[in-house]
Amino acid sequence: MPEAIQPINAQNMKQRIKSYSNSPGSLILAVLVGLAALITVLTLVFILGYILVKGIPNLSADLFQLEYNSENVSMFPSIINTILMTLLSLVIAGPLGIFAAVYLVEYAKKGNKLVSVVRVTAETLTGIPSIVYGLFGMLFFVTTLKWGYSMLAGAFTLAIMVLPVIMRTTEEALLAVPDMYREASFGLGAGRLRTIFVVILPSAIPGILSGIILSIGRIVGETAALMYTAGTVAELPSSVMSSARTLSLHMYTLASEGLHIDKAYATAVVLLLVVLVINWISGRIARKIKKG
Amino acid sequence: MKDVKETIMKYVFLICACASILAVILICVFLFANGVPAIGKIGIFNFLLGETWKPGNDIYGILPFILGSIYVTAGAIVIGVPIGILTAIFMARFCPDNIYRFVKPAVDLLAGIPSVVYGFFGMVVLVPFVRDFFGRQLGFGGNGSSMFTASVMLGIMILPTIISVGESAIRAVPNSYYEGALALGATHERSVFFTVVPAAKSGIMAGVILGIGRAIGETMAVIMIAGNQPRMPKGIFEGVRTMTSNIVIEMGYATDLHREALIATAVVLFVFILLINLLFSLVKRRGANA
Numbered sequence A: 001m002p003e004a005i006q007p008i009n010a011q012n013m014k015q016r017i018k019s020y021s022n023s024p025g026s027l028i029l030a031v032l033v034g035l036a037a038l039i040t041v042l043t044l045v046f047i048l049g050y051i052l053v054k055g056i057p058n059l060s061a062d063l064f065q066l067e068y069n070s071e072n073v074s075m076f077p078s079i080i081n082t083i084l085m086t087l088l089s090l091v092i093a094g095p096l097g098i099f100a101a102v103y104l105v106e107y108a109k110k111g112n113k114l115v116s117v118v119r120v121t122a123e124t125l126t127g128i129p130s131i132v133y134g135l136f137g138m139l140f141f142v143t144t145l146k147w148g149y150s151m152l153a154g155a156f157t158l159a160i161m162v163l164p165v166i167m168r169t170t171e172e173a174l175l176a177v178p179d180m181y182r183e184a185s186f187g188l189g190a191g192r193l194r195t196i197f198v199v200i201l202p203s204a205i206p207g208i209l210s211g212i213i214l215s216i217g218r219i220v221g222e223t224a225a226l227m228y229t230a231g232t233v234a235e236l237p238s239s240v241m242s243s244a245r246t247l248s249l250h251m252y253t254l255a256s257e258g259l260h261i262d263k264a265y266a267t268a269v270v271l272l273l274v275v276l277v278i279n280w281i282s283g284r285i286a287r288k289i290k291k292g
Numbered sequence B: 001m002k003d004v005k006e007t008i009m010k011y012v013f014l015i016c017a018c019a020s021i022l023a024v025i026l027i028c029v030f031l032f033a034n035g036v037p038a039i040g041k042i043g044i045f046n047f048l049l050g051e052t053w054k055p056g057n058d059i060y061g062i063l064p065f066i067l068g069s070i071y072v073t074a075g076a077i078v079i080g081v082p083i084g085i086l087t088a089i090f091m092a093r094f095c096p097d098n099i100y101r102f103v104k105p106a107v108d109l110l111a112g113i114p115s116v117v118y119g120f121f122g123m124v125v126l127v128p129f130v131r132d133f134f135g136r137q138l139g140f141g142g143n144g145s146s147m148f149t150a151s152v153m154l155g156i157m158i159l160p161t162i163i164s165v166g167e168s169a170i171r172a173v174p175n176s177y178y179e180g181a182l183a184l185g186a187t188h189e190r191s192v193f194f195t196v197v198p199a200a201k202s203g204i205m206a207g208v209i210l211g212i213g214r215a216i217g218e219t220m221a222v223i224m225i226a227g228n229q230p231r232m233p234k235g236i237f238e239g240v241r242t243m244t245s246n247i248v249i250e251m252g253y254a255t256d257l258h259r260e261a262l263i264a265t266a267v268v269l270f271v272f273i274l275l276i277n278l279l280f281s282l283v284k285r286r287g288a289n290a
Helices: A013-022 A024-058 A076-107 A113-127 A130-144 A151-175 A179-187 A192-203 A205-221 A247-257 A261-291 B002-017 B019-042 B044-049 B063-094 B097-112 B115-137 B147-171 B175-183 B188-199 B201-217 B220-225 B243-251 B256-289
Strands: none
Touching: A013 A024, A024 A261, A024 B063, A024 B097, A024 B115, A024 B147, A024 B188, A076 A113, A076 A151, A076 A192, A076 A205, A076 A247, A076 B002, A076 B019, A113 A151, A113 B019, A113 B201, A113 B256, A130 A151, A130 B019, A130 B201, A130 B243, A130 B256, A151 A205, A151 B019, A179 A192, A192 A205, A192 B002, A205 A247, A205 A261, A205 B115, A247 A261, A247 B115, A247 B220, A261 B097, A261 B115, B002 B019, B019 B044, B019 B256, B044 B063, B044 B256, B063 B097, B063 B147, B063 B188, B063 B201, B063 B243, B063 B256, B097 B147, B115 B147, B115 B220, B147 B201, B147 B220, B175 B188, B188 B201, B201 B256, B220 B243, B243 B256
């Protein structure tokens, strides 16, 4: 949490009323600002409350059965698919992003041209809408590399999508490691590699983790990028080359078919719970980083 | 031996750093190579300014979808930007600590909710509400799935972006600005709104531009609530189809030129996003120089 704003003009109630009656414009501004914040918070409370209240009664044991069929649109296969997809994407994007950040912070010299190019491309990647990623994945992984609708194609598409997130957070974490650590390690005769893997990366772990967790949030919530890369088969995959529907895509299918709205509510509850847990964990990590 | 390992790993790190460059190049090459020929075949003016989209008759005009995207995004700005900026000001300069503890996680949560959940919420709550209240009681007509509904939903979805970027921009303004205004006799509100906020202008603008990028690229939430009729937008309570929803809806069964025309739609969307990104970095750089 940022440091508190210290009021240097602390007024009591009487003075405040007096100053507001002298300048009614200020009162209006104060009310507007409070109102806007209230709208923001109430919107969230309403969305969360509505979906949880309507959805929790629909969470039945049937929905967690291993088999998906047209009578029981079980979300269990999709949950497993989501977990597998998340792991696969992170296995691809994690090392890439972390190593890229290591190069940017530990190896590149100041004013290196490559660094600014990498920054610009990472920023561009951040802005690209997920449907464009989806089309690219379809054109490149599915069609050109002939992987077909597969978990692997989906995971690679998502990996490109979360790469800039992991890179940026890792970069910040590495920059936050005091130079003292590096100097001490070099001073003890350690080489560059040893310094990086034994001294610098371990002390940057909380920052790196926060990037990974942000990425998990994006992967779990992603729909458009997966529709034409991983496909929509709602069964457990036999290998990374088989099509697999994740939870968000499952929910979209249920909602747009319109036959199982109650099941869609239940799926929404599960998705929201994942988001809540992710936010809780990242909040804890942020606090830990701040404590140092 | 040790030196060899060091050198090898240095290049491994270097190659990883180039991954994002490679990704951007691949995305550009594949999108443009697959989309641009279609634009050539259809004719750039017929494609961009054509008012009819009838894949069955080989007529591909995407003006309705370009306008749809722009209108929906404009609506989202009208709704999201004032609330977002005011909330950012509240969080940076008005909020007592014990309230901040709740507002901050609330904004983070808003950012974390998947777009398909937003879309679903819009479908089961907003669409019926717009149909019954605006459509029937106020007599605007329409079946609820409309430009207006999509704008409200997108307005909510871009709130967290605008708020968090705006808040940090306002916090970055030196406190002396605020104190100076107070010392001249301005009230707290006057100092904040007329000295602190103008000083954070470019940061706030950057947040708004990011929000626009998010709104124009949003797909799932819009598909579920905007109606998706492939015709020129008729009014704010009528259905509308955006570029993003056009791609998702028809990609599943499109072949040949139809398929290429959809990829070309993505190219147009991509160019929009690149322009927005450019604008973003310009605004940010101007802010850094000022």
